[in-house]
Amino acid sequence: MAQDTTRLSLLFLGDIMQHDSQLQSAYEANTGRYNYEPCFRYAKKYFMDADLTIGNLELTLGGKPYKGYPEFSAPDALAVELKNAGVDVLVTANNHSLDRRRKGLERTIRVLDSLQIMHTGTFRDTVERMNDYPLMISRNGISLALLNYTYGTNGIPVTKPNVVNLIDTVIIRKDLARAGELKPDLVIVFLHWGNEYQSQPSKQQKHLAEFCFRYGANLVIGAHPHVLQHMELRNDKQLVAFSLGNFISGQRDRFRDGAAMVKIELNKVYYSDTTAGTYINSAGYVLHWVYRTPASRRNFYVLPVPDFENDTTGFIYDEPSKQAFKTFITDARALLQARSNKIHEISMPAADTVLRYRIRWTIPALEKDLTAGLEPADFYFGIEVTTDAAGNQQMTAGSFRKKRDAETYLERIRKRFPDAQLQELVNRKF
Structure with a gap:
């Protein structure tokens, strides 16, 4: 993609x-x-x-x-x-x-x-x-x-x-x-x-x-x-x-x-x-x-x-x-x-198993700028932000159908956030 x-x-x-x-x-x-x-x-x-x-x-x-x-x-x-x-x-x-x-x-x-x-x-x-x-x-x-x-x-x-x-x-x-x-x-x-x-x-x-x-x-x-x-x-x-x-x-x-x-x-x-x-x-x-x-x-x-x-x-x-x-x-x-x-x-049956891939990373509570280090293109796939009990920002981005595309995006995010991880969703959406 x-x-x-x-x-x-x-x-x-x-x-x-x-x-x-x-x-x-x-x-x-x-x-x-x-x-x-x-x-x-x-x-x-x-x-x-x-x-x-x-x-x-x-x-x-x-x-x-x-x-x-x-x-x-x-x-x-x-x-x-x-x-x-x-x-x-x-x-x-x-x-x-x-x-x-x-x-x-x-x-x-x-x-x-x-x-x-x-x-x-x-x-x-x-x-x-x-x-x-x-x-x-x-x-x-x-x-x-x-x-x-x-x-x-x-x-x-x-x-x-x-x-x-x-x-x-x-x-x-x-x-x-x-x-x-x-x-x-x-x-x-x-x-x-x-x-x-x-x-x-x-x-x-x-x-x-x-x-x-x-x-x-x-x-x-x-x-x-x-x-x-x-x-x-x-x-x-x-x-x-x-x-x-x-x-x-x-x-x-x-x-x-x-x-x-x-x-x-x-x-x-x-x-x-x-x-x-x-x-x-x-x-x-x-x-x-x-x-x-x-x-x-x-x-x-x-x-x-x-x-x-x-x-x-x-x-x-x-x-x-x-x-x-x-x-x-x-x-x-x-x-x-x-x-x-x-x-x-549409005559082809849908697949019994649907895989999606998302990228997740954490921004510590003390860091105020959530966008520091991100390029404009990093936002194309949508970024959602939630806050955990400790005040850390949990960032989630993308919903990729191809693992290769998700891994390409992950490489970009890891340049700024080394802890970013690939999340696999099986028959789930978000």
Whole structure:
């Protein structure tokens, strides 16, 4: 990897839902607990392969009684498993944000905060929104601004002082201007929009996507229709995915039982120490289907197509499910291959083991200048600073996929900090 280029991979998920059938499946009577590990078992490696995995949490973590449609409240165990599987960010503005009213909105925020899952779209009050919006994320020396809005909340009014971001072009334009002032490398708008169960985006979706691009958005990601809609890579700065479909749900009808994860590879190219540009290097999608086993205890699994289309183990063992899986693949390819220009289907399974490398070193408490001896290029990969109990500064930099690149960076850092070490992360991100 050239020293003047840093890279970041993003993976976007569609609607993460929780119907009654999923609740019943996850419940373990012998322990009285809910177990969602099977749901994400086969998708986990795709989450881990991406530097950032971002999904739409279309439910509340509102506490008991747990319930599916029409007013969702899922066990905290669902969020715990999303975290364990490698989901980094969740957007929370959707038509189910207020299913448990104020208590549900605020409890959802508390649970996500306790799990250290980044989130945006709903807020306890206007002060929280003012301080935390847009959500700013920095990874691998690349900064992102994430915005999130919904068309509505199923007619349930927002209880003051809570805030749910609603689609309002006046507000969105102001928020995009605010995002621009923060000078991120890329601006993402995640929208809950469109018409349910329609495989083509509406005129309103198209107009709103154009509006977002006009005022500074780079990526526009859509949710809510619960079926796939096409994607467009406009240029190396702009991409729209109108609807990713149901990432996981209890819906079993044709077109609703599968979806796509879209993976975007970003390059940040440094032309000088003060000038850089960030571009979409590539974009692709991974089709996946939700399998509900026909056994007495119906388990739910998200099955990535690259891993299971040619499976010979008989994992999908009943004939109706085999046919439904094939139908989903045929339908999805017919839609996306016809309309999703420059965005390819990813057919290669993700690796079971993902390695990353980081560089760590310590600056003693008495040393005030944390940047002494570092060159401008040393900051290209991002440097995080934490303080230990003794007041020493623990410095961590980079997230390299190739050990050789990490070792090259390590040599530079050791010229100033001889104690710098290479840290290997196995199926971990940060």
